């Protein structure tokens with residue numbers, strides 16, 4: 828078997844398995860439960876920004892199911908805004924810092940859930 832063929836096989840395998848590797852970073856189901864408990868009051872049960880507390884907020888939470896908007900936010904940004912709060916990333920201070928209430932693992936699960944919404 829030639830070198831080029833082996834490289835081709837390796838690339839094909841990486842492409843096939845990459846989505847699974849990427850997804851292995853966070854648990855969507857756990858993230859959904861956490862989101863329902865900790866975030867839905869403002870962000871709405873489905874992340875659309877229509878939670879009961881959102882009415883009182885200015886600016887309102889964004890529609891986290893908006894594919895184009897979410898595609899512009901890196902995983903690191905999402906981890907940061909959830910862990911450190913809105914003010915830490917130049918957003919509204921009404922987006923609370925969850926670092927004290929949630930472990931990094933939990934936050935990763937929530938990010939996985941958010942990614943599953945905006946597809």
Ligand code: HEC
Pocket residue numbers: 862865866867868869870880884885886887888889891900905908909913917918919921922923925937
């Ligand atoms: C008290 C209400 C409130 C709660 C609770 C809350 N958020 Fe937010 N969140 C906001 C507001 C308000 C913004 C909008 C900030 C802005 O656009 O300046 C926001 C923004 C965000 C953003 C978008 C950041 C961006 O760059 O546009 C993400 C992602 C987010 N919140 C995730 C979460 C997650 C996950 C939780 C639960 C762990 C949570 N929020 C809990 C109010 C809240």
